[in-house]
Every structure is written in structure tokens, then in C-alpha cells.
Amino acid sequence: MSQATHIRNFSIIAHIDHGKSTLADRVLELTHTVADRDMVEQVLDSMDIERERGITIKAQAVRVLYTAEDGETYQFNLIDTPGHVDFTYEVSRSLQACEGAILVVDAAQGVEAQTVANAIMAMNAELEIIPLINKIDLPAADPERVRHEIEEGLAIPADEAVLASGKTGQGVRDALEAVIRRVPPPEGDPDAPLKALIFDSYFDTYRGVVALVRIIDGSISKGEKIRMMATNTVTDVEEVGVRRPANLPVDELAFGEVGYLITGLKDPALVKVGDTITLAKNGAAEPLPGYREVKPMVFTGLFPIDGDQYPDLRDALDKLTLNDPALIYEPESSHALGFGFRVGFLGLLHMEVIKERLEREFDLDLLATAPSVEYHVFTTKGERLIVHSPQDMPEPSAIERIEEPYLKATVLVPPDHVGAVMELSESRRATFKDMQYLSATTVEMHYEIPLSELIMDFFDQLKSRTRGYASLDYEYIGYQPGKLVKLDILLAGKPVDALSFIVHRDKAYQRGRVLTEKLREIIPRQMFEVPIQAAIGGKILARETVRAKRKDVLAKCYGGDITRKRKLLEKQKKGKKRMKNVGNVEVPQDAFMAILKVDE
Amino acid sequence: MSEPADTRDLMPGPGPVSLYVHVPFCVLKCAYCDFHSAPLPAEPGIADHFAWAVAEGAAHWAALGALDDVVSIYVGGGTPTTLGESLVTLLDGIRDCARVRAGAEVTVESNPDTTDPATAARLVASGVTRFSLGVQSFDDEVLRTLGRCHDAARAARAATELASTGAHLSLDLMCGVPGQTLASWRDTLERAIATGAGHVSVYPLAVEHGTVLADRLASGAIGEPDPDLAAEMMALAEALLGEAGLARYEVASYARAGERAVHNSGYWTGRPYLGIGPSAASMVSAETFAAAVRCEAWGDPGVAGIGRTVTELPDGAARVRFTRSADTVAFLRKPVGPPEDVEFLTAPEAAAEDAMLGLRLAEGITDRLAEEAGACEALAGLAAQGLVEHAGGRWRVTPAGWLLGNEVFAAVWNAGARRGLA
Numbered sequence A: 001m002s003q004a005t006h007i008r009n010f011s012i013i014a015h016i017d018h019g020k021s022t023l024a025d026r027v028l029e030l031t032h033t034v035a036d037r038d039m040v041e042q043v044l045d046s047m048d049i050e051r052e053r054g055i056t057i058k059a060q061a062v063r064v065l066y067t068a069e070d071g072e073t074y075q076f077n078l079i080d081t082p083g084h085v086d087f088t089y090e091v092s093r094s095l096q097a098c099e100g101a102i103l104v105v106d107a108a109q110g111v112e113a114q115t116v117a118n119a120i121m122a123m124n125a126e127l128e129i130i131p132l133i134n135k136i137d138l139p140a141a142d143p144e145r146v147r148h149e150i151e152e153g154l155a156i157p158a159d160e161a162v163l164a165s166g167k168t169g170q171g172v173r174d175a176l177e178a179v180i181r182r183v184p185p186p187e188g189d190p191d192a193p194l195k196a197l198i199f200d201s202y203f204d205t206y207r208g209v210v211a212l213v214r215i216i217d218g219s220i221s222k223g224e225k226i227r228m229m230a231t232n233t234v235t236d237v238e239e240v241g242v243r244r245p246a247n248l249p250v251d252e253l254a255f256g257e258v259g260y261l262i263t264g265l266k267d268p269a270l271v272k273v274g275d276t277i278t279l280a281k282n283g284a285a286e287p288l289p290g291y292r293e294v295k296p297m298v299f300t301g302l303f304p305i306d307g308d309q310y311p312d313l314r315d316a317l318d319k320l321t322l323n324d325p326a327l328i329y330e331p332e333s334s335h336a337l338g339f340g341f342r343v344g345f346l347g348l349l350h351m352e353v354i355k356e357r358l359e360r361e362f363d364l365d366l367l368a369t370a371p372s373v374e375y376h377v378f379t380t381k382g383e384r385l386i387v388h389s390p391q392d393m394p395e396p397s398a399i400e401r402i403e404e405p406y407l408k409a410t411v412l413v414p415p416d417h418v419g420a421v422m423e424l425s426e427s428r429r430a431t432f433k434d435m436q437y438l439s440a441t442t443v444e445m446h447y448e449i450p451l452s453e454l455i456m457d458f459f460d461q462l463k464s465r466t467r468g469y470a471s472l473d474y475e476y477i478g479y480q481p482g483k484l485v486k487l488d489i490l491l492a493g494k495p496v497d498a499l500s501f502i503v504h505r506d507k508a509y510q511r512g513r514v515l516t517e518k519l520r521e522i523i524p525r526q527m528f529e530v531p532i533q534a535a536i537g538g539k540i541l542a543r544e545t546v547r548a549k550r551k552d553v554l555a556k557c558y559g560g561d562i563t564r565k566r567k568l569l570e571k572q573k574k575g576k577k578r579m580k581n582v583g584n585v586e587v588p589q590d591a592f593m594a595i596l597k598v599d600e
Numbered sequence B: 001m002s003e004p005a006d007t008r009d010l011m012p013g014p015g016p017v018s019l020y021v022h023v024p025f026c027v028l029k030c031a032y033c034d035f036h037s038a039p040l041p042a043e044p045g046i047a048d049h050f051a052w053a054v055a056e057g058a059a060h061w062a063a064l065g066a067l068d069d070v071v072s073i074y075v076g077g078g079t080p081t082t083l084g085e086s087l088v089t090l091l092d093g094i095r096d097c098a099r100v101r102a103g104a105e106v107t108v109e110s111n112p113d114t115t116d117p118a119t120a121a122r123l124v125a126s127g128v129t130r131f132s133l134g135v136q137s138f139d140d141e142v143l144r145t146l147g148r149c150h151d152a153a154r155a156a157r158a159a160t161e162l163a164s165t166g167a168h169l170s171l172d173l174m175c176g177v178p179g180q181t182l183a184s185w186r187d188t189l190e191r192a193i194a195t196g197a198g199h200v201s202v203y204p205l206a207v208e209h210g211t212v213l214a215d216r217l218a219s220g221a222i223g224e225p226d227p228d229l230a231a232e233m234m235a236l237a238e239a240l241l242g243e244a245g246l247a248r249y250e251v252a253s254y255a256r257a258g259e260r261a262v263h264n265s266g267y268w269t270g271r272p273y274l275g276i277g278p279s280a281a282s283m284v285s286a287e288t289f290a291a292a293v294r295c296e297a298w299g300d301p302g303v304a305g306i307g308r309t310v311t312e313l314p315d316g317a318a319r320v321r322f323t324r325s326a327d328t329v330a331f332l333r334k335p336v337g338p339p340e341d342v343e344f345l346t347a348p349e350a351a352a353e354d355a356m357l358g359l360r361l362a363e364g365i366t367d368r369l370a371e372e373a374g375a376c377e378a379l380a381g382l383a384a385q386g387l388v389e390h391a392g393g394r395w396r397v398t399p400a401g402w403l404l405g406n407e408v409f410a411a412v413w414n415a416g417a418r419r420g421l422a
Ligand SMILES: Nc1nc2c(ncn2[C@@H]2O[C@H](COP(=O)(O)OP(=O)(O)OP(=O)(O)O)[C@@H](O)[C@H]2O)c(=O)[nH]1
Pocket: A014, A015, A016, A017, A018, A019, A020, A021, A022, A023, A042, A054, A055, A056, A057, A081, A082, A083, A084, A134, A135, A136, A137, A138, A164, A165, A166, A167, A168
């Protein structure tokens, strides 16, 4: 074993919005990695959706060269990670490529739920953690309180926590010096057979699959023959390089280094994130442990509004799964919506982001049905069925019992909002487990809650009922039985499979009533009366009616009006195209998501 | 004076034509108004100046032979009667250059506040055959909501004054106004009938973006109009007016026998029209347009730099619709000049448009036109929905179709337009 003494590999981790990407900006500036004229805020958030929403979705690795106070120049490979709970797997993947992590904590918000979750992940990965109290420029900053929360709540010594502001740049140099001092240099065997971990990848239209790698042992250079150990694929190395943050080719990546690798392979399936790369000849015997597979938690139907786009949708999903192993899909067909896919996601934000990327990057018009979870249905015949879609639910008489996924939810909240959290959780079938004071200002509450309840607007409600103070983290714990039923929605007397959903029996009546009301508002008036009904196994629970449209006429139509009015009619027609015709009823996209907004 | 509904002529060349004059002046802006209108500028002589500009515009078309058979003249706005005596000059100027058919319909729009018996009499003496009066309502409350600058009594008096000139009279009425009740509407209809007017137009209020009314609705100062109530009001209008001998012959138009609007009917039957004045629209055959394009005056957008120069017609263009800029000053400086917006339609598109517009009429359209428009299938579909019916070789709207006209118009236009050149 030797040490790459002048290399430091670390991730920047935090709760959402605590300032990771902004801090990374300052590091890129301080090290002159990005030219001044190319500098924008959160420069590493390069996707359109990231920039518009102001959040990080994809982890980004970048190499910077830092000249330290000891006069030596160090190579830093830093990875900026997302903070949102849906993208936790990006954090865990990134940590595998590092020896240390900067744990950023907002000096005003303090420790929040993903601060705890990410800190625990970094501890489990045995990384050196450097706490950094950020945004100290804010008037509401209270670094002493936050220092306390870090020590008491996370058991991380914080007397040496770096005080910084990504906005003013204060403390950034201190943070980098702390990295050199405290994060161990990578260790590895330069002479052992190559072992490189693929921790991320993406698809480039011209170059094919680009793999991001961390070299553990040995080295790799252009022209060598390599083997992907899990897929047993042998190929040539076309190019190796480093991200600064644009790709910069280099001759060789040696042990301890982070960089990218292009092989010319075009098939995303052959280059798997988590796989180990070794040399084709005299390769390593054992692969690295790799990653635990991430399992999607919510499932939704994605249908092209124009049925002709079905093959394009499949290709697009293929490409996106490449650097998003959490995305899975299988064909689905619906009476109401035609052919599409049932797609699994890590959460609602993940779903929104993927849908938006499919529409933008691949020019598709999609309709999404309300998310569902994976139910385990035990039939009277003794079978166990996996049900991702309400439409696959067997008849009630054939069901012996249904089990649904549960989460352990952790809510961090100031003590005076505990009551509000209790109240909300109770209404969402959550079981209270325990709570403890992380510090005088923060209470940590634990619940077990069905995932299906959490994906309803639980998070929005939590935020609004605690005036934004609560934060939430959750992890999957297993399946538990529940008294669940399928609620059907009928439009104009016909059940619409894409609108049905699964609900707890005690809530069926209430949800059915609220949903039919919502749908009455959403579905525009048509030429005929449209009854909307909610039913369980043929028994009607609630009914609303969209009255028939009585008047729709451009009464004035003389010389100058004709062109304008005709254009108006054409526009109306375009508007209709954004709707789905379900058994003659024009149904807008919102209708399929209405169930998520059923506020009680 | 009614016009058979299928006098549609796609390539009229020299043939019957209508003339529209837009007078962009009003005393005050009504709350719902999105027409092109503004107060008459205070400059002395402006009204005469406007009248001369219109005459110059007419002379331009006359020189091209486009005004050889004028069957109707319509002076609209705005409020033409703001021009006062100058309207006589304006009409004389047109007559000096155009060949106006004997017995042609000559309509002038008026509003109650600018109606003056002496001017009205003089207009009739100089050839005006018909007045169209903007009454809107005989309910003061409703008039206030609409921001009209007259009350019900003034409107009634204006109707009497105009009727006594011996000219034909048409009244405009509005329903579906926030705060308007069925009882108020019934009263307005009855009082309209009592004036003896031979023609009534009924418009449900449309709230247009950017109007005072739209702002007041948005701020909650007045309640939302109820489309169902407006539908009921339209049905009531048809019943009451019908009983009184004013039969519905178009979506919004009712007339006693022989009192149909010749000019308006032209819009729904494909008759070419020439519009003079700011924002006025014209529709002519491709040939007439090509002749205009060759004129020197059209080659030069003029001092104000308004309008666009068209040098070539696209292949397949059969019909052209174009609009003058809405800039009144530019019109006064240069009454003849290139249009601002131009739209070319192919023969199938023109047929689709005529079919769409023809279905506004009680007579509907002939099988031949439906076929030319490529709309037979769409019409059959509409028939299945009960919106149109087919009898005696014609397609026409049903009572339900009157109210849901947009379904009919959109289906017919979209079916036909697909076959256009696009
Ligand atoms: N006042 C102040 N604002 C900051 C500071 N750092 C970041 N911000 C602001 O905080 C918001 C979030 O910053 P980001 O850098 O995008 O946060 P992030 O942690 O990368 O967020 P995610 O990647 O979405 O988890 C932005 O509006 C920044 O401008 C700081 O030091 N001081």
C-alpha cells in the first residue's frame, strides 16, 4: 500500500438548500478552475431543470488544484451532491469515491432531517467528516446554537467546525486547509491489477457512454483493454480524463484519482454504475463491493398523449436509466390511455424531474397517472402478487390480504410545533414511535407510516402546518398488512382505469367524496352532462356532475372579426390536444394527479 | 331587402361588393369595449379631414374597378355620428367615385348620446337607408355596469328620433351582463320590440382582455357573468322577438320580413368587401389584391412607416383578407397605403371559411359548399351530436347548435382547413 499524499477526495453533503453548490462555486473560484467570465451561480448545476428549480439533482465531480498554506499544491476531487431525500442514492454513490466529507449546516436553519441522514451515511462509509457552519453572513445566523446541535444531535465534535459563508467567501480557505489536514490521502496499490469503481455515468450522443470512475488500485490509460467485471464486457479505452468541470483528457489516471473514461460503448446496459473495471489481461480477481441496489418506491403510468410517440418514449427511458439506476420501467396498457409504461421512482420529485426531462430533452408530450406504491397481494388461492398499478388489483373476493410498504419517518422540528406534527401524522395512519430532544431547539420524532400516505401531500402539509420549520427524512422498513381497497372512478358511467387508486377502507368514503369534487372542478364542461362517481366493487360512494355546456358561441362575427375568431377556434383545438379523450370525455392532465391534492 | 344565402362567389372579379368605413371615434370608452376607438381629437376641421381621407381611399379602389357594383355601404365604428355633418361629406365623397347600385343598403351606426334628429334627417336625405343604434339595454343599472354614457330614457328617445326619419332601424342589445336579471332582460326586449325597429342584434357579453370590465371582474368589484344565464337569455330573446315577428336569421340577428341586413349578410356568404379607415378589414379576390399591389401608393409605407409591402402572392392564393393599421394619424396622412396584416386563403380554405360562416345563418349551407369545404364528415358527426341537421339539400344548425356554435364552427373549419396549402 502506498499513499497518494497530494490527493484529497471529498464530497460536500447537507440538507437541501444549505448551500453546497454555492460553496463549490467559491472553491472553483478560489482555485481558478473556472474562468471569471464563465462563472455563474451554482455553476455545477448544469441541467436546465436544476437551474430553474435552484436545486441539485445530479451529483457532480470536479477536480481542482489548490495551493495550500504549506506552499504545496494539492489535487482535490470534490463531489457536490444533491440534498433532496429523493436523490439520497446520489450521495451514497459519491461517498464511495471519497475519504472525507464536508458536512454543510445552515447557520440559521440548523440541523435538519437530511443533515442527520447524510451524516450517518458518511459515518457508515467511515469517512472523515468536517462540519461546516454555512451562511454565517445571514442576520438570523446562530453559529453557537448550530454548533451545539451538531455536537448533541449528531455526536460529531464541532469545536473545530469551520465557520463560512458561500455567499461572501469567508471561511472557504479554512475549509480547504481543514480538508488537507484532516481528510486522509487515498491509499492503494499502484502495482496491483487495476480496480476502478464506476460511481456514475452519462450518455453523450457523440462519444457514447461516459463512465465516472475512482481508481482504487493500479492505473489506467488510453488504449488499454479493460473488462467490466459484472457485465463481463471487454473493450478498449478510447480516452481518460478529468472533469474541470468540462472534460479534459489526460494520459493516465493513477490510484486514488477520480476522472472519466470513454470506451466507445453505446449500450448503456453494459456500463453499470457500481461495477468494477479491471484490465482484460491479468485483471483483479475480486470486484469491489459495489452498490446496494436502489429500489424505486413509487410507481406511475407514463403515457404519450399522442400514441405514435410510444417507441420514442421507450428509447428516451432507455437513455435516462443510464445514469439513474433507480429508474425502472415496464410496459403498461390502459383502456383509457392506451400504451405506455409503468415507471418506478424514488419519490415525487424524482418523478416530476424525469417526466420533465423526458418532455424537454426528448420532445415528448406525456400524461402521468397518480403515483402508486408496490402492494403485495395475497390471494385466496395462496398466491402472492406484486401490484404496481391499481388496475392490476384482483377482485376483492379473490383477495385474502394486502400488504403495503412502510417507512420509518424522521421529523425534525422545533418543540412548539410538535403538536402539529402529531396531528398530521395521526390523520395519515402513522404510528408514533418515539421522540427525543436533539438539542433545546430541535426535537427528533420517529414514526412508522405507510408510504402511500407519505406520497399524498404529506410533505407539503408538514411544511405548511409547521410554518416551514419541520424537515423530513425517511427510509424503507418493510411490509405490513393494511385494510386496503381499490376505489374506482367512473366518468359518464364507465370506469376509468387510469383514475382508480388504492386507499385504506376507513378513508375510502372521504377520499372518494373529495376527489369527485376536485374532478368536477378540473374537468371542463362538455357537450353533454358528465357524471363522476367513486365506487368500490360496484358500490357507489360519491357522485358529482359536470353540467353540460349550454352556450359557447362567438356571437359577433363581422369583417374584421373573422380572422381573429377563426384563430381563437384553432387555439381552442390545440388546447384540447393537451387533453386526453377518455370515452368521449376530454380529461385534462391535472385530473390524473388530483388524488395527490386531496387535502383533508 | 334580403340576399339569398348562397350568393357566395369565390372569384368575384368585378361583381357585387360591400364597402365598410371605420370611424374610430367615440365620446367615451365603454367598459367592455375592445374596438378601435378614441375620442375625436379637438383639432378644428378634423371631422371633415377624416371624411376627405375616406373619399380618397374609396377613389383608390374605384380606380381599380373594385367599386363598380356596390350593394351595401356600412359606416361603423366607433361612433360615426361623432362626425356630425361631416358624415354627409363622407358619403358624398364615396358616391362621387363608386357605382352604388340603386336601392343599395346604406347603414350608419349611431349611439344614443350622439343621435341628433337634424343630422339624421340630413343623412337620410343624402342616401342613408338604415340606422343601427347601440342601445345595449333599457335598464339603467345594466348600462352603468357596461359603462355606457347614456341612460335608458335617452336610448328610447334616440330610437324614436331615428325611426321618425323613415329609415330602417336596427337595435343592438346585450345579455349576460353581470347583475342583469331575466326580468330586466325581458323588459329590455319588450321595449325594443315596442320601438318598431325592424332589426335587432343580440350579443351575449364577452369580457375581453384588457378592458375596464375585465379589470373590475378581476378585482371582484362585479360578479362573474353566468354563461348558463346568458344562454337562457338568448333563448328568451329568440322566443320574444320571434313572437313579435322578428325571426332569427343568424346567430345574433333578428329581422322582420324584408329587413335583414344586406351588408352583414355579405360577411356570412362570401361577398367581397373593402374596408376604409384605421383598422378596417377587407376581403377581396386574389386578382383584385394583385391589382392593388401593383399600385404606386402601396409600394410605399409612407411617412409613418406603417404597413408592409407585399410584392407577391403565394401560389394557390384565391382569397385575401387584409387590415389597415389602426393608427388614425397615419390614415389621415396617407389614406391609401399598404395593409398591416395580410392573410391568404386557398380555394379550399376559402370554402371552409364560407361553410363555417354560412352555418351562422338560419338557411345554413348547400351540400355543394359542404363538399367543397371538405366538411361533410364533420357535419355528419355534428348531426349525430344534435348540433346540425340535414334537409332539402342543406345543412343548418339546430336550436342547440345556435348556442354551441363554436363546436360547429370549429369542427367545420378544422375539417376544411386541413386540406389547405398551409
Ligand atoms: N446568505 C447566504 N445565502 C446562501 C449562502 N450559500 C447559499 N446561499 C443561498 O442558499 C440557496 C441554496 O443554495 P445552493 O448552493 O443551491 O444550496 P444546495 O445545498 O446546493 O441545494 P441543493 O443542491 O438543492 O440541496 C441559494 O439561494 C443561495 O444563494 C450563504 O453563505 N449565505
